[in-house]
Amino acid sequence: MVKNEALTPKGTRDFLPGEMVKRNYVFKIIRSVFERFGYIPIETPAMERVSTLTGKYGEEGDRLLFRILNSGDFLTGISDDEILERNVNKLKSSISDKGLRYDLTVPFARFVVQHLNEITFPFKRYQIQPVWRADRPQKGRYREFFQCDVDVIGSNSLLNEAEQIQIIDEIFKKLGVKILIRINNRKILSGVAEAIGEADKMIPITIAIDKMDKIGAYKVNEELAVKGISEKAIRELQPILGLTGSVEEKLNELENKILLHSKIGRKGVDEMKKLFDYLTTFDLKVDPVFDLTLARGLDYYTGTIIEANSTEMKIGSLCGGGRYDDLTGVFGLKDVSGIGVSFGADRIYDVMEKMDKFPEETASTTTLMFVNFGEKEEIHCLSLLAEIRKSGIKAELFPDKVKIKKQMNYANKKNVEYVALVGEDEMKNGLITLKNMKTGVQSQITLDELIEEIS
């Protein structure tokens, strides 16, 4: 039995080579699309100061932060009375001043402020790194998971929104994952709150209608009532959320009727119109849907909000984001607007694995293996290997002279595509016996022919 100390901590996992190759395939596509749109990479450290992280993710976020115990005598300066109070929240601030990053957005905002003089605005950055949350682990939810964020900060242009939607479309097209892209605008939601006479309750209204997909309209209305939204307002909200028709029809209905007297609401409609104007000039695979019930959880969004979901598998959103007007404000840099979306690499992987979307080449890790027949043959094979590797082929010589069956078994398990056999005969006639492991076909060929066949 494996001892506890030989196991990963609860909620975390290792990635085996087969998984790594597939994950790298996903990251590679995401990265290459980000770069083709002019976004450039940054990385931030796993640890941030606790003061950087707290107060940015709401109460739940603060609770789910992983905190790092201060080095050395962490109790120095803490009185006995303070300890015996057992106020865990207070105490943890005293004994831990660093935490693991919870997402990539807050570290990015901190980065922009710290490196203000080293970057040029608009700053288009992408960042692919793990984040950590002390959530209760469950199927498909891990305590360490990877986010792929793409943000531009310092530009108000809706062209950025449009291009980020194009990025989403392009990435999922390349991955072969079928999605629905929904967009909305927080200003329209503010306008709606105004229109139904509950302007000051915009946040609880947003949080409630964000659950429409999960709990349905009946439960949403219940929650709205609990949050103190008047019966009249809830009644007026129904036809608005249920608006049908084309994007243009919906926007016109909002502009000319529902939001006629809401300045912020009409601003939102204007932004949405301009955004759809851009989108129609693109050759998108998936036409984004204007969904008035899309709300997104986070407080800091102020304009366009975006979400993409799988249409083939029931799972949380694969990608989401939006515009924020003052994220760096908390770090002392005011009036810098940004927009960004985040791709959940782990969920995307899960969908692709379940729906069998990975191309065949992601099954193999090493292309060619030489069987080891002993010392004399080893030296001969090593010089062949040098040539083969020079041409970029991933190749190896089995390191020990053991039974051929065992060596072939290794090649099979490692999913090696070709096996080369070079014994006494082959050394004499200068040929290589090459076996294609998939078809089983075996042939004697020259080194050049082998390189050509495999390349």
Add this chain to the structure above:
Amino acid sequence: MVKNEALTPKGTRDFLPGEMVKRNYVFKIIRSVFERFGYIPIETPAMERVSTLTGKYGEEGDRLLFRILNSGDFLTGISDDEILERNVNKLKSSISDKGLRYDLTVPFARFVVQHLNEITFPFKRYQIQPVWRADRPQKGRYREFFQCDVDVIGSNSLLNEAEQIQIIDEIFKKLGVKILIRINNRKILSGVAEAIGEADKMIPITIAIDKMDKIGAYKVNEELAVKGISEKAIRELQPILGLTGSVEEKLNELENKILLHSKIGRKGVDEMKKLFDYLTTFDLKVDPVFDLTLARGLDYYTGTIIEANSTEMKIGSLCGGGRYDDLTGVFGLKDVSGIGVSFGADRIYDVMEKMDKFPEETASTTTLMFVNFGEKEEIHCLSLLAEIRKSGIKAELFPDKVKIKKQMNYANKKNVEYVALVGEDEMKNGLITLKNMKTGVQSQITLDELIEEIS
């Protein structure tokens, strides 16, 4: 002034886009060489159980572990008396059961035991991930840094040692970094300890002579005396450490004289001979040196040890490793031998940066920028952009219509290679004005010509 909460924690750092591109260049070369030798990637979580990590790195290592505070009420089950004892070492075991990985070797050993049924031996893996140490930060030493490890476990063949030296040679050749590769064998060192009559003091002898480079022979001898090595033994050690001649001469001298009566010592000589036999069949750029004073700090090495240093810049080793016969033993899996080397990505970066080794292409991040002349031009440029990106070129349209000077300034700072100007004239005649930012040359060309020029 930037607030504290807008700064990375002490000893950690952000990577800006310019640095990222260069770092990725280093990682890409390392990864591609590893793969061409049949090594396959794995990743392990940032956190490990404290029980996995402690007791593996000596006392200093235990002290330098970053520990994660348990979630929730971390004081539950700890009595007032226990707390008031203020025994920080004991207490930290009670309030933190996870830590950040300290290197990649111990997590790899844990991985092998945990996934024993999912992997095939010999298991050739590589792993490129950050590690964390609560060391006092200083120039060139960080609390978060990247290791690139390549190990094969479950094979005793010296072919593995030979190939790992080939890997080192190949990587630094490709990076353009001049190195000296030194090798030795722990069995020879054991034999030497035996030969001078201090067989039981092999570890302190190893630790002392490991410092030869840094502190010189005089201080090493002082340390040996302090550690209780007899004067006679120290005297006898001098000519051994000072052996000169070719590899063959040295090995013969050891085999036939110095280690004549040491079984383990002669085993080490045999291994070294076999290893050099392999190495002479390779076409190495750098011939490895047999250095009897190479010792390596870690306890767990049992055979070949390897180290590579820059010959152009004074800095710690760029790469090091060796054979270990029982690393997985602590996790319950006995008698599995492995060998691995670790590349220090941060130091390699520092050498390349200081010695100006990065190729020109690592200076640029985005290749082409379109100037934004306004709404009409935007739409036109977006369709051109779509074609340009399809051919894989990294390209962007400046998102806001601001002064051209400001846009050109952005392009300059971002190190964009080409700027495209498409105003009313160009829209009419269907051409693009393309400016090469390095040469300053400007020309009017078609879209196809542009793609050809830039690709």
